[in-house]
Amino acid sequence: MAPPTIRLNTGQQMPQVGMGTWKLDTATAADDIYNAIKAGYRLFDGACDYGNEKECGDGVARAIKEGIVKREDLFIVSKLWQTFHAKDKVEPICRRQLADWQVDYFDLFLIHFPVSLEYVDPSVRYPPGWFYDGESDIRVANVTNQETWTAMEGLVDAGLVRAIGVSNYQAQTLYDTLRYARIRPATLQVELHPYLQQTEIVRLAQAEGIAVTAYSSLGPASFVELDMDRAKSVTPLMGHPVIKAMADKYRKSTAQILLRWSTQRGMAVIPRASEPEFMAQNLACTSFDLDQVDMDRIAKMDLGLKFNQPTNVRGSPVCLPQDPKR
Ligand code: NAD
Numbered sequence: 001m002a003p004p005t006i007r008l009n010t011g012q013q014m015p016q017v018g019m020g021t022w023k024l025d026t027a028t029a030a031d032d033i034y035n036a037i038k039a040g041y042r043l044f045d046g047a048c049d050y051g052n053e054k055e056c057g058d059g060v061a062r063a064i065k066e067g068i069v070k071r072e073d074l075f076i077v078s079k080l081w082q083t084f085h086a087k088d089k090v091e092p093i094c095r096r097q098l099a100d101w102q103v104d105y106f107d108l109f110l111i112h113f114p115v116s117l118e119y120v121d122p123s124v125r126y127p128p129g130w131f132y133d134g135e136s137d138i139r140v141a142n143v144t145n146q147e148t149w150t151a152m153e154g155l156v157d158a159g160l161v162r163a164i165g166v167s168n169y170q171a172q173t174l175y176d177t178l179r180y181a182r183i184r185p186a187t188l189q190v191e192l193h194p195y196l197q198q199t200e201i202v203r204l205a206q207a208e209g210i211a212v213t214a215y216s217s218l219g220p221a222s223f224v225e226l227d228m229d230r231a232k233s234v235t236p237l238m239g240h241p242v243i244k245a246m247a248d249k250y251r252k253s254t255a256q257i258l259l260r261w262s263t264q265r266g267m268a269v270i271p272r273a274s275e276p277e278f279m280a281q282n283l284a285c286t287s288f289d290l291d292q293v294d295m296d297r298i299a300k301m302d303l304g305l306k307f308n309q310p311t312n313v314r315g316s317p318v319c320l321p322q323d324p325k326r
Contacts, residue, residue, distance in 0.1 A: 002015070002040060003285075003286050004016045004286055006211050006268055008108075008163055008186040009186055009209045009210065009211075010162065010163045012107065012108075012186070014043065014075055014107070014108070014187070014268060015041075015042045015268070016267075016268045016269070016286060017041075017043070017259070017270075017282065017283055017286060018041060018042070018043025018044060018045055018077070018270045019036045019041045019043070019045065019270060019271065019272060019279070019282075020215065020270040020271060021033070021044060021045060021047075021052060021056055022045075022050050022272060023222070023272065024050070024052050024055075024272065024274065025274075026052050026055050029052040029055035029058075029059065030055045030056070030058035030062065031059065032059065032274045033055075033056045033060055033063075035276065036279055037063040037068055037069055038063070038068060039276065039279050039280055039283060041279070041283060042074055042075055043074075043076075043268075043270070044060070044074070044076055045077045045215075046079070046101070047079035047081070047112055048078070048080070048081040048084075048093065048097055048126075048127045049079070049081050049127050049129070050127075051127050053078065053100035056100075057100050057101035057102040057103070058102075060074065060076070060101060060103065075107040076106055076107050076108075077106065077108040078108075078109055078110075079111070079167060080093065080109065080110065080111050080152070081127060081128065082112065082113055082117040083117045083119050083120045083128045085116035085117075085141065085148040086116070086151075087143075087148070087150065087151040089119055090148065090152060090154070091151070091154060091155060093122070094106075094109060094155055094160050094161065095160065098160065104160075105159065105160055105161060105162060106162070107161075107162050108162065108163045108164070108165055108186060108187060109152065109155060109160075109161040109164050109165075110164070110187070110189055111148060111165075111166050111167060112167050113168045114145050114166070114168065114169055116141040116142075116143035116144075116148065117130065117138070117139060117140060117141055118140070118141045120132060130310070145177065146176075146180050149164075149177055149180065149181060150182075152183075153182050153183045164185065164186065165185045165186045165188060165189065165210075166185045166188055166189070167188070167215075168190060168191075168308075169190070170201060171200060171201050171204055174188065174201070174204065184208075184209070185210050186210065186211065187210060187212070187213055187268075188205045188210050188212050188213070189212075189215055190213075190214070190215065191214075191216050191307065192212070192215065192262060192267070193217050193219035193237060193258065193262075194219065194237060194240075194261065194298050194302065195219050195220070195234065195302065195303045196219075196302070196303070196305055196306050196307075197299065197301075199302075202267070206266065211267075212266075212267045212268070213267065213268040213269070213270060214268070214269050214270075216307065217258055217262055217270075217271055218237060218259075218271060219234075219236070219237035219238075219258070219307070220232070220234055220237060221236065221238060222272070224236070230305070231307050234303070234305065237254070239254070240254075240301075242297060246290065246294050246297075249294075252281075252285075253281050255271065255278065255281055255282060255285075256281055256282070259271060259285035260288065260289070261290060261295065263285060264290055269282075269285070
């Protein structure tokens with residue numbers, strides 16, 4: 001059964017459960033996307049920075065060629081990387097990303113992070129990542145979020161994207177955007193799991209008619225993969241006794257409990273999986289309801305613990321200059 005959809009402020013229906021593509025290996029990404037489409041996924045969450053949009057596009061193209069889906073059945077999301085925030089860089093890079101995905105429009109295009117970095121030409125390095133020199137030099141560019149948002153609106157006008165949104169914004173940045181937006185953000189994508197519940201910004205976004213997409217819903221799992229100390233030092237959410245007890249009670253997996261906790265509160269989720277079993281479980285996460293006692297129990301697990309923060313990965317490509325560990 002297809003998962004429910006969320007109606008965006010553009011009138012589009014966005015699948016509430018999609019698949020993430022961060023860290024999908026370029027060797028397998030095309031098959032992962034193709035298999036996910038066969039399993040019933042319709043929304044894919046990509047980004048320039050993930051370095052696999054061409055391969056994801058190959059998976060989409062194969063599924064369309066074989067008649068499994070049509071382009072209009074899919075909801076493809078991508079993101080603008082920070083080195084392309086200047087107004088004259090937004091459309092060219094969006095066109096390149098569309099070419100990689102082998103489609104002529106994105107359903108949704110997001111500002112990945114509200115911080116602009118100096119331009120790196122794609123012929124020099126693609127994706128450019130955080131460092132100007134590819135190694136250690138962080139160069140912030142003198143581009144405002146307003147300039148970037150106005151250029152994003154231009155993508156809608158040009159028919160290259162159907163909706164635009166933001167990611168990793170906090171309340172202040174979102175408020176500010178709403179002051180000058182001619183086209184309001186359709187979605188806000190943020191890290192969100194029981195250890196980082198983001199209650200205030202979720203309330204703000206939903207009150208403003210902006211749909212919220214939760215990323216890294218399974219919590220530390222994705223960041224243990226990066227060998228991040230902060231993620232390794234907490235109880236894995238999928239192994240947490242409270243979540244395990246609920247998995248037993250509802251006869252679901254712990255991943256499904258975590259995903260249901262967000263979807264039951266009206267948010268979209270985009271878990272990433274390559275394993276067919278995990279793909280199927282995640283897609284079926286809206287097929288049951290947690291009772292209020294369990295929703296409240298999870299609400300008490302908030303630690304304000306953010307994993308996807310540039311300074312959290314020691315010696316990694318996401319290490320800001322002021323980080324003492326650098
Ligand atoms: P995730 O929370 O989806 O966790 C992925 C990990 O959990 C993988 O190791 C996967 O194998 C495992 N997993 C998935 N389903 C499982 C299941 N049913 N049972 C057991 N294990 C399971 O992590 P994520 O990839 O960080 O987040 C999801 C997506 O969100 C990303 O792929 C990306 O598209 C998006 N994202 C966006 C941003 C942003 O800055 N906007 C940042 C991070 C992630």
